[in-house]
Amino acid sequence: xxxxxxxxxxxxxxxxxxxxxxxxxxxxxxxxxxxxxxxxxxxxxxxxxxxxxxxxxxxxxxxxxxxxxxxxxxxxxxxxxxxxxxxxxxxxxxxxxxxxxxxxxxxxxxxxxxxxxxxxxxxxxxxxxxxxxxxxxxxxxxxxxxxxxxxxxxxxxxxxxxxxxxxxxxxxxxxxxxxxxxxxxxxxxxxxxxxxxxxxxxxxxxxxxx
Ligand code: ATP
Ligand code: MG
Numbered sequence: 001x002x003x004x005x006x007x008x009x010x011x012x013x014x015x016x017x018x019x020x021x022x023x024x025x026x027x028x029x030x031x032x033x034x035x036x037x038x039x040x041x042x043x044x045x046x047x048x049x050x051x052x053x054x055x056x057x058x059x060x061x062x063x064x065x066x067x068x069x070x071x072x073x074x075x076x077x078x079x080x081x082x083x084x085x086x087x088x089x090x091x092x093x094x095x096x097x098x099x100x101x102x103x104x105x106x107x108x109x110x111x112x113x114x115x116x117x118x119x120x121x122x123x124x125x126x127x128x129x130x131x132x133x134x135x136x137x138x139x140x141x142x143x144x145x146x147x148x149x150x151x152x153x154x155x156x157x158x159x160x161x162x163x164x165x166x167x168x169x170x171x172x173x174x175x176x177x178x179x180x181x182x183x184x185x186x187x188x189x190x191x192x193x194x195x196x197x198x199x200x201x202x203x204x205x206x207x208x209x210x
Contacts, residue, residue: 004102008037008132009095011079011088011106013171014059016196017066018188020109020136020169027164028107028132029072037107038076038095039063042086047115056080058201062192087120092128104129105160110139113159117150126154133159137166178202 010025017039025037041059053059060080067073078094079086092104106129108116113133116122133141141161142148169187177184179202184193196202 004035004099006032006034006105007095007099007102008032008034008105008107009040009092009129010037011040011042011086011091011108013053014039014041014063015054015171016059016062016174016188016192016201018169018171018174018192019186020167022066022189023164023167024107024109024134025073026070028105028134028162031162032105032132032160034072034105035102037073039067039073040076040079040091043080043082044085047118054201058199062195065191065195066189089119089121089125089128092125096128105132106130107132107134109134109136110141111136113141113151114139114147116155117147123152123154126152126158129158131155131159133161135161135163135166137168175202179204 008025008028010021010028012021014021021039025039028034029037041056041063043056060075060077063075067075079091082090088106092106095102095104106125108131110133113131119125135141143156174184174187177187178196184196
């Protein structure tokens with residue numbers, strides 16, 4: 001059993017992982033002096049249609065490649081091994097058992113915070129962890145406006161906002177770029193670009209849709 005004082009968790013679909021995720025994790029680690037950040041790919045994201053998400057083995061492989069050269073980062077297969085949908089509250093409860101005494105920080109972008117009211121047992125989640133909310137271009141955190149107003153006070157009390165360098169990068173844009181044959185260089189680590197091209201990933205994406 002490892003004794004960590006503080007642990008960051010970055011959940012996501014990581015379809016694929018990109019520099020936006022990596023910068024978010026690193027800035028959160030630095031701002032809150034986290035001992036480690038775990039990247040946790042969701043097996044079955046509750047908010048996404050499974051048919052539209054790449055096979056979890058490929059997504060996990062790319063996350064492992066992205067974190068391998070950083071001793072403060074690790075990839076976790078916890079949600080991939082669990083049956084059923086991936087709920088953050090259950091993930092955090094498992095890490096509490098695995099790392100007793102560690103203060104847990106869930107790292108989340110402002111766009112994902114917008115949806116937090118739809119998550120399972122948010123009030124309970126707020127008793128289990130703190131939240132590091134990282135900024136994301138195109139999204140503004142406005143406490144008094146919808147849908148932020150609906151977020152329970154118990155969550156707000158646990159939020160620390162960490163401004164990070166704005167990277168207008170998203171997995172959906174990367175998938176569309178690949179489908180259209182456009183470059184993805186400098187949007188994600190070179191080894192992952194190579195992995196995507198070598199395995200012919202995302203070529204079937206419905207490029208013209210959005
Ligand atoms: P998609 O476009 O498929 O939704 P994504 O780029 O949003 O993909 P996710 O896997 O959905 O990536 O995001 C996981 C977490 O990382 C979320 O909390 C999200 O807010 C955060 N995140 C992703 N990209 C960025 C970015 N460029 N800047 C800040 N946070 C980000
Ligand atoms: Mg997203």
